[in-house]
Amino acid sequence: MSVIVVEFITLDGVVDDPDGSAGTATGGWAFRHGREAVSGDKFGLGPLLETGTLLFGRATWELFAKLWPGRSGEFADRLNAMPKLVASRTLTDVGAWQNSALLHGDLVEAVSREERDVIVIGSIGIAQTLGRHDLVDEYRLLVFPSAVGEGRRLFDGAAADLQLVSSTPVGAGVLGTYRRSRA
Secondary structure: OOEEEEEEEEOOOEOOOOOOOOOOOOOOOOHHHOHHHOOOOOOOOOOHHHHOEEEEEHHHHHHHHHHOOOOOOHHHHHHHHOOEEEEOOOOOOOOOOOOEEEOOOOHHHHHHHOOOOEEEEOOHHHHHHHHHOOOOOEEEEEEEOOOOOOOOEOOOOOOOOEEEEEEEEEOOEEEEEEEEOOO
16 A cells, blocks of 8 residues: 655645635646646556545545536546545535545544555645655655745645656646655
């Protein structure tokens, strides 16, 4: 089992509000580079879409649950069919998006027990928590040529030693795949 965090990120490390849906002053920075920069399997998840499980926090799950169930096509169909875990202290019903289930108990313990690969999309707090507990095996970061100056950062106050595995141009950005360095 691996934990893979996938994020849209700016040159200055901001992961907050890439689509502008949160209404922040700097939001929408990823989508300013065109739809082709953010659509489809930009993170190269491929087979993981068949064998893994998605892990979301409440806010990201609610956003995705409004958008994805009504979409179709190869990527959308695979994303919709995947099992989804939702970490939330407030949600009681996750039936709005098929194959979603509430994660019960402690996040770190639940992820540690998971047998499938876990893919965290967005969900900054979850990514940060798992990173602080040294549970993230791989980061796939789609870096956009924008610097927004403010907003939540993926590695906000946390240290991480990572190895670059690959870098691939993707539209206006670059997909960097980094794995945890093991000392």
